[in-house]
Amino acid sequence: xxxxxxxxxxxxxxxxxxxxxxxxxxxxxxxxxxxxxxxxxxxxxxxxxxxxxxxxxxxxxxxxxxxxxxxxxxxxxxxxxxxxxxxxxxxxxxxxxxxxxxxxxxxxxxxxxxxxxxxxxxxxxxxxxxxxxxxxxxxxxxxxxxxxxxxxxxxxxx
Numbered sequence: 511x512x513x514x515x516x517x518x519x520x521x522x523x524x525x526x527x528x529x530x531x532x533x534x535x536x537x538x539x540x541x542x543x544x545x546x547x548x549x550x551x552x553x554x555x556x557x558x559x560x561x562x563x564x565x566x567x568x569x570x571x572x573x574x575x576x577x578x579x580x581x582x583x584x585x586x587x588x589x590x591x592x593x594x595x596x597x598x599x600x601x602x603x604x605x606x607x608x609x610x611x612x613x614x615x616x617x618x619x620x621x622x623x624x625x626x627x628x629x630x631x632x633x634x635x636x637x638x639x640x641x642x643x644x645x646x647x648x649x650x651x652x653x654x655x656x657x658x659x660x661x662x663x664x665x666x667x668x
Contacts, residue, residue, distance in 0.1 A: 518596075526539040537570070541570055541571050548576045549579060552578075556583075557585070558581050558583070559585045560587070561586075561588055562589070562635070565586040566589075568584070570603070572620065573600075573604065579619060584620045585627070586624070589640060591643070593637060597612070597643065616645065618647045620649070621649055624640075624644075625654050625656065626640045628656070629657075630658070639657070640655060
């Protein structure tokens with residue numbers, strides 16, 4: 511992970527390089543910033559859109575930092591949340607036995623929908639579906655997958 515996914519290594523293992531957050535792990539300072547915004551708007555219908563590594567951060571914040579903030583809809587784009595390494599990290603952080611439990615639960619505070627968009631040509635989100643990797647929450651919400659391929663998109667060049 512350290513060599514191929516330097517951003518993930520920084521997120522999970524390194525101190526935050528930003529002076530304001532000195533002394534905190536990078537993941538804690540990043541989570542704190544997203545949590546502040548979600549709490550600020552907690553009385554509104556929140557549509558949270560996350561891309562790539564942001565989907566990991568958002569999932570972590572929704573399950574661990576702001577489980578009390580209702581999220582109307584969660585949209586993930588190009589998400590690596592189905593990578594075995596990420597699934598394992600999520601289960602470990604939740605204090606669950608990753609050897610017995612292979613599927614995390616959809617965050618309980620997502621009320622109406624989780625929509626996941628993937629592209630078959632995306633090398634990071636190589637497991638394109640999340641729906642078969644996450645259990646539904648108490649509202650019956652689980653990821654709904656839409657898969658596209660840029661190779662199938664008509665070219666606009668002349």
